[in-house]
Structures are given as C-alpha cells and as structure tokens.
Amino acid sequence: MRISLNWLREIVDITMTPEELAHTLTMAGFEVEEIEDRRTWADGVVIGKVLECQRHPNADKLSVTKVDIGKGEPLNIVCGAPNVRADIYVAVATVGTYLPKIDVKIRAANLRGVRSEGMICSLAELGLSKESAGIHIFDEVGAHSRAPLQLGDDVRPLLGLDDTILDLTATANRADALCMVGIAREVAALTGATLRLPQPDALSIPTTEGLEIAVLQPQACPAYIGTVIEGIKIAPSPEWLQQRLQAAGMRPINNVVDATNYIMLEWGQPLHAFDRDRLLAVRAHSSAPLPITIGVRFAESGESLKTLDGQSRNLTSQTLLITANDKPVALAGVMGGEATEVGDTTQNLLLEAALFDSVAIRRSARSLGLRTEASARYERGVNYAELELACRRAISLIQQIAGGTAVSQQIADRRPDMGTLSRSIQLRLDRVNQILGLVDLGDTDGELQPDEMQQILTALGCQVTPDAEKERVWIVTVPPYRYRDLEREIDLIEEIARVYGYDKFCTTLPEATEFGFLSVEQQLTRQIRAAMRAAGLTELMHYSLVKPGEDRQVVLANPLFAEYAALRTDLIAGLVDAFQYNLEQGNGALNGFEIGRIFTQDEAGIDEMEAIGGILGGDPTQGKWVSAGRDRPMSWYEAKGILDSVFQRLGLSIEYQPSRQDTRLHPGRTASLWLQGNRLGVFGQLHPQLRQERGLPDEVYVFQLDLDLLFDALDVEEMLVPRFKPYSTYPAADRDIAFFAPVDVSVAELERAIAHAGGQLLESVELFDEYRGQGVPAGQRSLAFRLVYRASDRTLTDAEVEPVHQKVRESLVEKFSLNLRS
Template sequence: MRISLNWLQELVEFSLSPEKLAETLTLAGFEVEDIEDRRTWGDGVVVGKVLQREPHPNADKLSVCQVDVGSGEPLNIVCGAPNVRADIYVAVAVVGTYLPIVDLKIKPAKLRGVRSEGMICSLAELGLLKESPGIHIFEADNLKLGQDVRPFLGLDDVIFDLTSTANRADALSMVGIAREVAALTGGKLKLPEIPTVSYPDLKETLQVRVSETKACPVYIGTAIANLKIAPSPDWLQRRLQSVGVRPINNVVDVTNYILWEWGQPLHAFDGERLQAVAGSKPVLGVRFAQAGETFKTLDSQSRTLQTQNLLITAGNVPVALAGVMGGEETEVHSGTTSLVLEAAIFDSASIRRSARAQGLRTEASTRYERGVNLAELDIACQRAINLMTELAGGTVVSQAKNDARPDPSSWTRTIKLRLERVNLVLGPVDSEENPEILADDVERILTALGCHLKATSTEEVWQVTVPPYRYRDLEREIDLIEEIARLYGYNRFADTLPEKTEAGYLSFEEELTRKLREALRASGLTELVHYSYALVKDDSQVAIANPMFTEYSSLRTELVSGLINSFQYNLEQGNGALNGFEIGKVFWTDEDGLAEADSVAGILGGDIRRGNWVRGGKEQPLTWYEAKGILEGVFEKIGLSVEYQPDFSNRRFHPGRTASLWSQGERLGTFGQLHPQLCQEKDLPNAVYVFDLDLDLILERMEKEEIMTPRFQAYSTYPASDRDIAFFAPVDLSLAEIQKAITKAGGELLTSVELFDEYRGENVPEGQRSLALRLVYRLSDRTLTDAEVEPVHQKVREVLLDKFQVSLRS
C-alpha cells in the first residue's frame, strides 16, 4: 500500500523524518519496501508566466516563448507543446535543474538555431503522469512568479510503499496507518470530524432487498440527486495521485478517496442508468449468480458468471460484481445528474471465491478479502456523502438500509491478559534497571492501540477490551502479547539463550520415516510431493469448504492417483518414464467421523539400466519381477519381512499381475501392474507398476533396535552346500507359498531359497509350469557333509509332494 507523508501528517502529529518513520514502521511489522521522495522530482522548478509566444522560424511544431520567472529579464524558451500560449502560468525548469524522472539536466542550448534558457514542464516530465499531451497550465492566475511549484503539484511529499501482514486488514487505509503511527510515536490522532445526519427513508424512491445476508450482512443505498459532474479540486486530485490513483471526476474520486482514507470500498451507480436497467424504480438486491449469466464490468470485459460470483442487482438484473468491480452499463459519466451510492460489508470468503472465479483482483476485493471493519461502515458512508454534496452539489433524496449485523456489543471482545504470561513468553528485556516488561508498559502500549484495560482483583491481570477495528486479529491472549512485543520493540529484548537448553532431536517415528526415505531413494526412486486434494468422487471423501479450485474440492483418499498423473505429465513433457514415491497423509470419513492415516506409495516404469547402447540404443521396459525386486530391495534395507499373495480386488491393477503384501499376518498394502485399459486411457506404456503401502504398519514393524543401529554379523568361513530342485507345479500355486513351506522344512540349515528358472510350454502339462529352485545349506561353525544335508533336502521334497502334490523332476 502507498502512504503519503503529507496526508499522514494531517491525521496524526509526529516529527520523525521519513527515514526514521520508515524504520519505525518496519520494526513494528509494516515493511517499508521503498521510499519515493517526490521533493527531488521538482527541485529547481518554479512558477513562470508566458508573456509572449511566437512560432519558431525554422520548425513548424516548435514555439519561441518569453517566460517571466520573477528573476528580472524574461527567459527565452523553445517549447514543443501544442497547448502553450501567452498569459498562462506554467512550471519552468530553469538552467541547472535536474529532472530525475526523465534523467535530464537543463542547460542553455540552441534548438534549430534559437537559444533556449530552460524548459516548460509537463506533468509527465515531473513524474505525476505516465503520459501528458502538453505542458501543465496552472488554473490559478494570481501565483507568485519564481515560487517553488512543488506545493502546488503535490511534489513536496514523500511516498512510502508499505506492506502489511495478512491479518492486519485495518492497515489497508490511511486512518489505520495513522492509528499505528500514533501508537508508535505517542503522537496525537486527528481523525476527520464527520457530522452525523439522518436521511429520509423513502421506500418508493429506493429499496434494498438482500437475500444473501450471510454474504452481505449490511447494505446501505443512498440516492443523491442534482449532481454536477466536474473535475475534483486540486487537493483531492493530489491525494489520489500520491497513492497511485488516477483522478476521474468529483464523484468517482470521492469513492476512491474514502477507500484509501478509511479502507471502506464504495461504489456509485448512475441513477438514471440504474432505473433504465431495472425497468422501474430500482430495487437493489444481493444474490449469487446463476451459472452461465453474463455481465460486462467497468473494464469493458464481458464475463461469464459462475455460481460463486456474488452480484448486486437492480430489478434482479446484475449491475455489479459485489465487492469486486462495478458494471459498465450503470457507471457514472460526465452527464450523470443523480446516483445511488453503495456502502456495504461483504463476507471475506464470498468475495475471495468470487474474485478468483473471474481472475479479477481489485483494491476493493483486496480489502473485503482481508475483512472490512463493521463498526466504521456508517462513518465512511457519511464521510463520502458529505464530500459529494460539497464537491458535486448533490442533494440526498433518500437512504435505504438492509442491516443484518449482529448487535454492536459483539463487534468487540474482552480478553484476559496476565503480566506473568507476557514475560514468560517474551523473556527478559535488554535493560539493567528493569529486566522484565512492567505493568505500566503493558497499559501504555495497549491503551495506545485503542484497547480498554480494566484491572481485576488478581494483581497484574487485566480484562482487555479490543477496539472494533482490531476485532478480526486480536482474538486471544497471545495476540495481545504479540502486540506488546511489537510496540515495545523487538530490538529491546535480550538476545541471550535460555538457561536450560538441550540439543534437538528427531522423534523415533521421524527417524524411522527418514530411514524408509533413504531406502527408497537408494533404490533409484525420486521423492514426489503433491497437494493433499482431489476431486469429489464418493461420500467417503472429506469435502473442502473453501477449495482453491474445483479440481481440488476434497481431500485425497489415496496417493496412487497423483503418482499416475505425474507419470503421465512427465511423459507428455518429454521427460521419459518416472520412477518415484510419495509419503503423505490420506483422509476419509467413516461411521466414527473424519479419519486420516499415513501412507507410502510409488510408481515404476522407467528403464533402470544405464548405457542402453549395448541394446541398440533402445530402452527396455521393466518386467514385473524387476519392479518387484526394487521393492524387495527396499524391504531388505529396512529389515522388513513381506509375503506376497495374489490379489484381484483393485480394478486399476492387472488382474493376473497384482499381489497383496502381508507382514506377520497383517495386510501391508498392494503391489502390481496397472491395468492395460487404464494405461490405454492415460496413454501410458503397458509396463507401469505401482505399490501402495500402510506407512504406520511399516514403522511399527521397523521399531527394532537393529534397524536403527545395525549390528555386524560375522560371515561363515565355511563353504555352503547347494542343491537344486525342479518340479511341475500348478500355475495358480504362488511361489511365495512354496518358498514359505521350503523354508520351514529346511530349518536352521537352509539359508536361502531362490528361483532361477521358470518354463511353460512344450513338454509341460497343461495348467502347470516348470519351476527350478536353488537351496543353499550352511552352518557357521563347520562344513556340512552330504549325510547332514540329504535328510533335510529329502524332507523338503516330501513337503512339496504332500502339501502341493507337485511332480518332481529332480
């Protein structure tokens, strides 16, 4: 927000230099990003009078002027402006003047053979306008020649570009900043006195009917007649120009002036145009738009409305986007003689959704989004009416109001504040006399902020009543403590560390999660992070009351969808297939209400091999076993034992290439290949694999000392004894079941069971497959003999025959 120093000094008394004021505001939480010292823009520019104007002898578009600047002999100045003429007062940059806006130092020169001893300036050359059709001509005719022009043009001002935090809606106005400066400096606040006048309520002239009282708790419409549209007086134009607003006319300028002075957006409708749109005597209303309605805003853009757009209507016809922008059809123009002035409070969330839906953000919507003060609406409205009647000669015909605001007593709140708590939170101050904040400091600071303090029966405890204009951000005791720290000065607190300190540490759960992340990254997977949002598809999802986009209208119930979309996006961007994982929360609703859990999921589909020149430069897709091997490598790194079982429950997975994962009898998750139909819809390659696991269960299984602190286990120095076993087994018999049975039968001698061959086809019975496994037997203290191995190996063969009825081949 742009702040004018001159305007600010009219509202509050203080003597700080611009630099010191900027430092004070910044330390108090209002960052001053830039200081625009306009006093340098017109330094050396004085009032002059054109005594004589003649055409240039050698140039058609130039004039030779005799200009009196009150310094004796008139100056001979060559001017190229089309509006220069005799007997006008102008701004003259004399020789030696530097104009920083155009980076020009005025020197004596010859222009087409004629000497020129200065320059007659336009407002663009002085930095007040981006473009100017000609030189600036002063309207007054009794100016003192040679006088500094800066006071007449508002160039004796300093502009601060100030940023406030999102919770300080009151700081988006000159009055709000003036209150802050008064509190920081102890200066006297001088807010404008606004007489209270009651106006007739003639329902036959103007009516207000608000159907959406939650979105618009109060709406005031004031009909003003007998107006005369004209340029605003210089003081008002300079005020608006100082904050970066272009003056338009005396009516529109007043609404903009109130916006910047009080932070209250207003809008003026042309009375006759409003009646023409309504088709009868206007009845102003507030409602939400119907999908597909169209409306042309003041920027001449025809907009297709959505149901979240809040509208102002006349006779149910849209005339403004409430709290955002007015309509072109009812705008005030040079021929306006009557108007209806709108002053209203709109719900922050409603305006935010409405502005976002149209991709339109204005000064008005910015203030409504943060929250406009309920208590000062009537003051701002009255101030605007007084200025309009004064500057445009209008007469108030009637005023209609629809007021559903809560009782004024609820516009503020009372908060209990304890001095002990203040010092406990803020710590010691950097002072030898008083190492703590005193009760006098608390009372002085909060009183300066407009709060009312009432002592309680308990010593150094107050009941603090918050002023209405700080109602939105002062809600709890900690908010008051923050205000005390801010105005006391953050730089005045001691910078010593607390006496009791200890090294920070990660929780056990976080350490385990990091171990898992390391294992996944070590296996070649990239960590991904998605929004925790999704489209609403069923009742089990948690709907979001205020979604960012329609596509993000609920919380996600699983991670796989986001991974699939990222895989698809990478392919579309030419980045190749993606191998990635994500750890995050999922949400759902059940009989007990809202629920959430931690989950880990991943997607695999990229070629994991490096140097594909040995394969003719062609990438080879991952096989199911390779993808499964990557996942098993992760389990091995975190010490997790997992069993695989066939799974046909998830329609997004290939029915014959999907497994459920189990650990100690509990379901860990799912691993499998995406269904070919889904891959075809998403334009993905066929070989894409996904896993979706329960993170909480993984962490529970990882809670072992040897996981966090691995211990070395000595390798056996004795050779192993290998045995191969081959057999025909039914296709629907899973290898996991076979390995589990073999491991149990092999006992302590058996150290590993590994499949090294599978064959289906010729010489293999129908419905079966040939499997060959290598069994490794070993002891750590001696070399095994055949006599020790053979009985165990025979037991394995018997288990295969008895339990699975396989046909042994070896």
C-alpha cells in the same frame, strides 16, 4: 496503500522525518515498501512568466521565449511545446536543476544557433503524468489560495510536490488501516501525537417519497443509505483534491466521483454515486410504479451488466447486485454500471453508502475475476460504526465542490446493536509478562508495568477498567473499528508488544547449540530409498486425496474438490494411474516406488499407517538392437529378482507364499510376503482384465509393503551398525537335488525344509531349474536345487557331506511325499 504525509499531518501531528516514521510503522507491523520523496522531483523549478514568444529562426517546431522568473534579466529559453505563448505562468527549470524523472540536468546550450538558459516543464517532466501534450500552464491565482502567483516562487507547493509518499502494506487482519484515518490512529498510538479526526458538518435531510430501499439479502447487506442530491454541477475537481488522489495512486475523474474516492481513502468506506436521472430512465423501462426502488439481491442465471470499465459481464448466482426496480445497475461493493454512471451532463445524484458482507463481496469479485479498491476494502471488512459519519462527510464535500442540495435520504439498517460491537476482553497482567518476557530497561531488565500497558491500550482506543472481583485483571473494551481483529486476550497482548516495540524486549538464546540428527525412522527411510533407487526404481509422489467410492475409505466432510474427497486406502491405485499416464504421454513404461501414508476405517475407528509401494513393467535393458528395437516384457522372475535385490541390500530374508486376496492381481501370479512370521505385504502381476481396461503392457507387477514392519526388522543393532562377519577360507562342497513336487507346494516351503534338515553345514540353497510338460506327472512340476555345504574350520569330506545330504532327501520325501529324481 500510499500515504501522503501532507494529508496525514492534517489528521495527526508528526514531528518525525519520513525515514523515522517509516521505521516506526514497519516495526509496528506496517511494512513500508517505498519512500517516495516528491520534493526531489522539482527541486530548483520555479514559477516564471512568458513575456515574449517568437518563432525559432532555424526550426519550424521550436519557439524562442523570454521568461521572467522574478530576479535578474529574463531568461532566453528555447521551447518546443505547441501550447507555449506570451503572458502565461509556467514552471521553469533553471540552469543546474536536476529532474530525476527524466534523468536530465539542465545546462545552458545553443539550440539551432539560439542560446537557451533553462527549460519550461510539462507535468510529465516533473513526474506527475506519464505523458503530456505540452507544457503546464498555471492559473493566475494559486492552487490553494486566491493570492496571485509570485514569480520565482517554488512550484512544488502548487503541484503537490512538497510531499512525501509512504507505500506501506497492512496485514490482512487490519482492515481499519486501509485509510488515512486508520493510519493516523496508528501513528498517534505509536508516537503519542495529537489526533484530529475530520468531522462532517451537521446535516438535516428529509425523508420524502420517490426513493425506496429494498434489501432482499440483509445478511449480505446489513445497512444501505441512499441520499438524493439535486442541482449539482459536474466539473474538474479542485487542484488540492486531484493532487491528493494522484498521490494515492488514483486518477481524478470529476468532482463527484473524486469526492467519493476521497472519502474512501480518508475513512475506508467505499461509496458510489449514481446519476439519478439515468436511474429514472432504467425505472421507465420497468412496469413498476413511480418511485425508484433500490434493491440488493444476488444475480439470477442469464443476467448481465456492462460495468464502468466498458466490459459486459455475465453474472453468476454468487454475484451481489444493486438494482433499480429490479434491473441490475451495479455490482455491489465492486464496480458501478455504465448505464447509470455520473457524467458531464449529470445534475442529480443518488449517493450510495452501504455495508456489505466480506464473504459475499469476495465471492462476487472472484466469480467475475474483478478486484477494485472498493472490493479490497469490503473483502477485509468495513467499520460498521462509522458508516453514517463517512456518508455525511461525503455529502458535505460534494456540496462544497459540486454544489447541490441533499433533498431526500432513505436508510435500510439491520445492523446489530452498536453496543455489541464494543467487545470486552479479560486481560491478566501476569499473563502479559509471562508471554512477552522481560524488557530492556537500559542498565537492567524488568517487566512491563501496568501503567505502560494501560497507556498503550488507551492510545489504541480501548477502554480499560480494573476487574472488581480479581486482582491484576482488567476488562478491556475494544473500539468498534478494531472489532474484527481484537477478539481474545492474546490479541491484546500482541498489541501491547507491537506498540511498545518488539526490539525493546530481551532476546533469550539457548545456552548451547546442539548438533542436529536424524531419527531412527528417518535413517531407515533413507536407507530403504537408497536400496530402491539402486534397484533402478524412480521415486514417485502422489496426493493422499483420491476419489471416493471404495470400501473402508475415510471421506472428508469438507473437501476442496469432488475428485479429492477421500483419503487413499493403498498406494497401488495411484501407482497404476501413474504408469498409465506415462504411457499415454509417450514416456514409456514406468519402474517406480512411493513411500507414503494410507488410511482405512472400520468399526474400531480410523487407522493410519506408513507404506511403501512400487510398480514394475518396463524393459530394464539398455540398447535394444538385439530385439529389433522392441521392448521385451519383464518376466515374473525378473520383477521378483528386482524386489529380492532390494531385500538383499537391506539384509532381510523374505518368504513368498501364494495369495489371492487382491482381486486387482493375477490369481496365479500373486504372493504374500512374510518377514519373521509377520505378513509384510503383497507382490503380484496385475490382473489381465485390469490391464486390458487400462491399456497397459502384457506384464506389469506391483508390490506394497508395511513400512512400520520394515522399521521393526531393521531397527536392531546388527542392522543399524554393520559388523564384519568372518568367512570360511575352505572350499565348499555342492550337491544337486531334483524331484517332482506338487504345484501347490511352494518353493519357500521346500527351501525352509531343506535349510532345517541341512543344519549348520548347509550354507545356501538355490533353485536353478523348473520344468513342466512332457514327462512330468499331471499336477506336478520338476524342480532342481543346488545345495552348498561348507565348514568354517576345515575342508569337508564326502563322508561328512553325504549323511547330511541324505537327511535332506529323506526329510523332503517324508514331509512332502516327493518323487526324487536324483
């Protein structure tokens, strides 16, 4: 909001410089973004009178003038403005004057052979308008008084340039600070200055027939005051009013509209003026009886309204309307309608002063994509207690500058009792000091004293009375204009600190700083991420919110969107969606992983766990000239090898067991993963039916692992701190073993049996061949393993290896009834 210091000084005594006041307000929570010192815009510009005006002898569009500035000989000034003439009062920039808005310093010069000793200024050259058709011409009397203009006087008081503007931002909870009165109250509290609030004239307005108020939505419009003013005369506003509006960043329109805007800036209460005769014309098109019925309701489907900005707007059910005999005439609290606007021919007014619910106006403005000065104030909340005051002030100002007589007034008031807006809060003095800490008293530190707290609260408009039943406890009654943001004890404590000055409290720093560190879970997560990236997987990130409809889902009670109304139960669904999206965008197959939380719900309650999931299916090779540029599908063993390389890098030993639990996965190509006897997760190929529905490649693999279980396995000393393990310098002895095995016997079971029988001499077991087909009995497969035997202290002999190897053979035959081939 732009604050004129000249205007502010009329309401509160200010002795500070603009810079000091800006610092004080900023430290109190009202950030001053800019100090606009208008006094520099016309420093050295004085009032002059054009005595003579003649054509320039060498230029058709220039004039040569004699200008009297009240001292010395008249100045010879060459002027190019088309409206320059003799016997007018103008603004003259003398030689040496610097005009910052056009970045020009005035110097004496010869223009087309004629000497010019200054410049006659337009409002654009003085920074008061973006462009001007000619120079500015003063009336023969001053703007603020009837005294004649004095040649040589400073023009700044006449143009409102003897002012400084503070452009400040109020926080969202301080709706009361969006007006001059609110800022004046704040300045008075911060500086102890005297406050002089503008008071309206006493008015006695009769209640007559011809106007009715019908509020169909009392919750959206708690109060509505309609006042009929007859016999007004539309004209430009007085100079002082136009200058006030321009300083606030608003464009003057006419005396009536400017008056309503002025009161909005002064008291924070938006107002709107209707042309009553145009309202009667709207009523004439209605079949309703003779009186004008002003209504407040929400729009219906299909309704539209042409607003003051010339835009025809299609209304929604969230749009709050002002109606005349049920015909839309304005967007309540946002903008008026073009059909009933005040224009040059207006003679009679209907002045609206109303309170609208902040939520209703916010929805209405958002539904139309329209935000105005009025809606900005209603959205934050307008003071309920000062509606009548602002209305009377507006009526008085309109009668003062536009004439007219207030002939009728109707009020629809369903506000709560004003006594309920004066909230009482219990404030514990010891709690204040406990929260705020010590203050700097110069030579020492100390606590805030009760008299200082009481002085601050009283300056803010609060009433402070001691609690009769408790010591060092006050009952603080909040003023109506602070009802919305002062709700609890902590709010009062914050106000005390803010007004006292945050910079006056002692700062307490830690005695010694400590180095930051990563938790064990964070270290392990980084280690797992590095292993996944080393295997060629890209990390993905998805929302935890998904569409509802699955079993065991946690459904949100108040979702933002229907598509994100539940929490995900696994990571696989999101990874499949990402894979499909990348294919559809022409980015190729995706090999990626994701670490995130999943949520499930059962009779015991809601369970939340960390998981890591991945999807594989892209051709990992670079350069496809061998395959004629075509991608080669990833086989089961290649996908399993990528996952095994991750486990190997992490130092984990994983067992694979057949699984058919997840219907999204191929029933014959899915395995459950086991770690130290606990089920770690699942790995498998997507089901052909799902792959066909999604349009995915032939072979796509997914996995999901329990991250907490990984943490437990990795959170051991041997894993966290890698240690050197001695290796044997003696050669190994390897043996192959081949046999027919039933297809329902897993390789993991066979490897576990081989390792148990091989004992300490057996170093490793590796499956290097599998065959199914001709020569293999039905229901079986041919498997070949390579077993490596090694000792750490000697070279093994055949006599040592053969008994162990024979034991392995016998163990397999005994346990699985295998048919050995070698």
